[in-house]
Amino acid sequence: MVQIPNTPTSADVARLAGVSRATVSYVLNNTSAVRISEATRRRVREAARELGYVPHAAARSLRAGHSRMVLMPAPAIPVGPLYSGFLSDLQWALGRLDYTVVQYGSVGLQGDEAVRAWAELRPVAVLVPGAGLGPEGVVLLKRSGTRAVVTLGPGRVDGAHALLMDHEAVGRCAGAHLYERGRRRIGVVVPVEPGLDAYALPRLAGVREALRGTGTGVTELPLAYTEEAAAEAAAGWRAAGLDAVFAYNDEYAMLLMRALQDEGLRVPEDVAVIGADDLMLGRLLRPRLSTVHIELPSGRALAELVDRAVRDPGGEPEVHTVLGATVVRRESS
Amino acid sequence: MVQIPNTPTSADVARLAGVSRATVSYVLNNTSAVRISEATRRRVREAARELGYVPHAAARSLRAGHSRMVLMPAPAIPVGPLYSGFLSDLQWALGRLDYTVVQYGSVGLQGDEAVRAWAELRPVAVLVPGAGLGPEGVVLLKRSGTRAVVTLGPGRVDGAHALLMDHEAVGRCAGAHLYERGRRRIGVVVPVEPGLDAYALPRLAGVREALRGTGTGVTELPLAYTEEAAAEAAAGWRAAGLDAVFAYNDEYAMLLMRALQDEGLRVPEDVAVIGADDLMLGRLLRPRLSTVHIELPSGRALAELVDRAVRDPGGEPEVHTVLGATVVRRESS
DNA sequence: TTGAAAGCGTTACCAA
DNA sequence: TTGGTAACGCTTTCAA
Numbered sequence: 001m002v003q004i005p006n007t008p009t010s011a012d013v014a015r016l017a018g019v020s021r022a023t024v025s026y027v028l029n030n031t032s033a034v035r036i037s038e039a040t041r042r043r044v045r046e047a048a049r050e051l052g053y054v055p056h057a058a059a060r061s062l063r064a065g066h067s068r069m070v071l072m073p074a075p076a077i078p079v080g081p082l083y084s085g086f087l088s089d090l091q092w093a094l095g096r097l098d099y100t101v102v103q104y105g106s107v108g109l110q111g112d113e114a115v116r117a118w119a120e121l122r123p124v125a126v127l128v129p130g131a132g133l134g135p136e137g138v139v140l141l142k143r144s145g146t147r148a149v150v151t152l153g154p155g156r157v158d159g160a161h162a163l164l165m166d167h168e169a170v171g172r173c174a175g176a177h178l179y180e181r182g183r184r185r186i187g188v189v190v191p192v193e194p195g196l197d198a199y200a201l202p203r204l205a206g207v208r209e210a211l212r213g214t215g216t217g218v219t220e221l222p223l224a225y226t227e228e229a230a231a232e233a234a235a236g237w238r239a240a241g242l243d244a245v246f247a248y249n250d251e252y253a254m255l256l257m258r259a260l261q262d263e264g265l266r267v268p269e270d271v272a273v274i275g276a277d278d279l280m281l282g283r284l285l286r287p288r289l290s291t292v293h294i295e296l297p298s299g300r301a302l303a304e305l306v307d308r309a310v311r312d313p314g315g316e317p318e319v320h321t322v323l324g325a326t327v328v329r330r331e332s333s
Numbered sequence: 334m335v336q337i338p339n340t341p342t343s344a345d346v347a348r349l350a351g352v353s354r355a356t357v358s359y360v361l362n363n364t365s366a367v368r369i370s371e372a373t374r375r376r377v378r379e380a381a382r383e384l385g386y387v388p389h390a391a392a393r394s395l396r397a398g399h400s401r402m403v404l405m406p407a408p409a410i411p412v413g414p415l416y417s418g419f420l421s422d423l424q425w426a427l428g429r430l431d432y433t434v435v436q437y438g439s440v441g442l443q444g445d446e447a448v449r450a451w452a453e454l455r456p457v458a459v460l461v462p463g464a465g466l467g468p469e470g471v472v473l474l475k476r477s478g479t480r481a482v483v484t485l486g487p488g489r490v491d492g493a494h495a496l497l498m499d500h501e502a503v504g505r506c507a508g509a510h511l512y513e514r515g516r517r518r519i520g521v522v523v524p525v526e527p528g529l530d531a532y533a534l535p536r537l538a539g540v541r542e543a544l545r546g547t548g549t550g551v552t553e554l555p556l557a558y559t560e561e562a563a564a565e566a567a568a569g570w571r572a573a574g575l576d577a578v579f580a581y582n583d584e585y586a587m588l589l590m591r592a593l594q595d596e597g598l599r600v601p602e603d604v605a606v607i608g609a610d611d612l613m614l615g616r617l618l619r620p621r622l623s624t625v626h627i628e629l630p631s632g633r634a635l636a637e638l639v640d641r642a643v644r645d646p647g648g649e650p651e652v653h654t655v656l657g658a659t660v661v662r663r664e665s666s
Numbered sequence: 667t668t669g670a671a672a673g674c675g676t677t678a679c680c681a682a
Numbered sequence: 683t684t685g686g687t688a689a690c691g692c693t694t695t696c697a698a
Binding site: 019020021022023026034035040059062064065 | 668669670671673675676
């Protein structure tokens with residue numbers, strides 16, 4: 001008869017090896033404060049291997065009073081290659097520092113509820129992209145033992161470290177560039193898709209700021225990511241009389257540029273188009289798409305910030321302005 | 334003097350409310366087997382709120398002997414909108430069933446090591462995309478209490494449930510379509526980027542299968558995702574004499590199509606091009622890009638599979654072939 | 667060099 | 683209606 005195999009515990013390993021649980025712990029954790037004979041070590045390891053023993057992280061961190069888990073809410077919207085690469089880097093760098101990165105699927109959880117769910121896991125650090133965390137959230141996390149809270153997004157939050165992703169700078173770049181190219185009636189695409197406002201509105205504000213006092217008109221253009229919406233926007237273009245558009249990012253730019261061309265407008269003669277994110281695909285269009293190249297912070301730098309913050313939880317919150325924005329002019333502007 | 338606030342435990346809540354820890358647990362978990370007076374309930378809740386009490390998930394699952402955590406390794410490569418959407422759906426659907434989805438950052442961990450790291454968290458279920466899990470991994474996970482292991486990828490693994498993503502079908506679709514359009518010398522792009530082989534090779538195999546016995550030549554085309562690589566491939570095109578190409582996906586297709594056009598080749602007259610994934614951007618090209626539309630399983634269906642498997646861990650592994658593939662002919666083929 | 671035992675925060679059983 | 687207590691798996695201090 002087949003025995004349903006119960007999950008082996010360190011006690012099982014101890015029994016099989018003929019030692020105490022303490023000894024098992026010493027051996028498997030290479031505790032240097034205690035000398036264990038080589039023979040015993042082998043017996044223990046062998047027993048662990050034989051049973052397929054895997055330590056229980058919950059029990060361990062319960063006993064230890066802390067974990068090495070860095071928690072991030074999983075992004076709810078599709079992220080581009082830029083951010084994906086950054087995430088991979090970050091995971092790698094934190095892994096090197098012996099942290100474990102875990103993305104928590106918060107889909108469907110609302111602000112405070114989500115924060116409580118994160119806090120239940122007692123992560124040593126929490127990294128929050130975007131703007132979904134308020135000061136109360138930070139307090140709640142710290143109360144439940146989180147040693148470092150880092151936001152990465154447009155604004156800073158009281159009590160948390162911040163990597164300020166200055167999306168206004170993206171808009172400023174684009175706005176200044178279009179102005180310099182002689183454009184004076186500028187449209188700015190603001191996607192209607194939910195969840196993008198956190199980036200789109202600062203970009204719009206950046207354009208406005210760059211053009212303040214120049215007498216240049218800035219028009220907000222809500223746009224859905226569909227061909228129909230783009231065609232509609234293009235159809236009304238001549239009436240609106242815009243001579244340039246900053247299209248939020250390269251994808252919206254490609255969509256809109258095609259619609260404009262189909263409407264018989266010449267790019268860049270009649271209307272200049274610029275995107276953002278410097279996607280490879282933008283170079284393939286004709287005319288080649290101008291874009292704002294965005295430089296994210298290195299994963300290593302962020303990992304080091306996290307590590308510093310964890311080691312000195314009482315320290316002043318660090319605030320870094322990251323995100324380099326530079327115009328890459330191609331042919332569409 | 335400011336007291337460094339220790340994380341409040343249920344004992345603290347009990348003390349403040351003047352009741353026992355047991356009562357606190359009853360109230361906060363709405364245990365229906367026990368009747369607690371409304372006055373006590375209020376006192377307990379009030380105390381919990383005041384202290385900012387958040388239960389300790391590790392302690393809870395240690396006591397309970399199980400958790401509701403569904404673990405997935407975090408994808409190491411950028412994923413497109415298709416897969417992102419699927420992930421969001423899945424998280425939402427599992428959330429509805431009261432599971433918590435956690436993506437484990439496995440960057441830098443090798444096969445067995447990664448599996449052990451997952452097992453340490455004692456997830457109730459593990460979902461593994463791709464082909465990184467072997468039968469020993471499944472055994473290890475089950476031994477440490479994982480009630481359901483589901484792979485989602487090209488092949489099945491002993492002991493695990495499988496959602497077979499039949500990428501060969503994608504290739505078969507594309508191959509059959511190109512043949513039907515009269516093409517007889519077909520190239521198939523295989524990205525050189527690491528991590529894509531798991532999808533690219535089955536797609537190639539699918540093309541081969543579709544054309545077996547027809548006397549149609551199938552040529553494997555390694556390609557990097559850069560303009561230079563694409564230009565080089567295009568430069569050698571006439572010599573190779575291929576009259577069609579299935580370009581792995583829409584992004585590689587867009588890249589290659591541009592390079593071919595720049596080389597003076599007419600699409601689709603001289604060479605037919607088809608991609609896969611049905612990205613919006615493919616519709617914006619001229620000629621519009623033909624593609625293989627891929628239908629992933631619904632998040633709800635997978636969530637239900639997971640739930641079934643968790644409830645009946647002894648049951649036979651289910652194997653479902655998912656991933657509907659249909660050709661969307663536009664103008665490039 | 668090894669073992670016994672305490673305790674981390676919870677919950678569930680059994681008494682009161 | 684409420685409280686005491688044991689147990690989950692692990693690490694670590696203290697004692698042998």
